[in-house]
Amino acid sequence: MPQFCSAYSCLNLRTVDVRDRGITFHKFPKDKERRKRWEIALRRDGFTASDSSVLCSEHFKTEDFDKTGQIVRLRADVMPSIFSFPVHLQRVGALLKVH
Template sequence: RIKCCCHIGGVSSLYASTRVTMPVFPSDTGLRRLWEVVLRLEGFVVGNSSVLCSEHFKPDHFDRTIQIVRLRDGTTPSVFTFPCHL
């Protein structure tokens, strides 16, 4: 199944390299809302299949100590390039 990053100009899993992962939005409602706010998409509401590509996180946001790469608890995406009108 193809996943698409929610950020404007984000990548799709179809075109992503093997180095790009697609973290799902957190289940914690407060943290999820924070992710929605940093996206700057007016009226955007997270769905069950909403993802952001790993390009929107700093390298130290990930826990790579086990075979499966995971976001660290409480991590907020912070790497974005926005159009001037946003």
């Protein structure tokens, strides 16, 4: 079964072509509290991550990754923070900065 990124409107699918572009996929944390924080960060109404749910690397900052080994890993306790939300999901504070 193909693995799509769980982020709102992200179309990245775990394929060889996507991997060749340098995009990596990361499972949701097993820790229930951290997993819940990730789910809230996605702003997807009613979304609950499964054990196979993933987010792609495009939703994390460069400094969130540990690239010292052969496998790209997320550093401990990082939060996904890069999203392209539609207007109705943007925070009021973020909208005020635009004007």
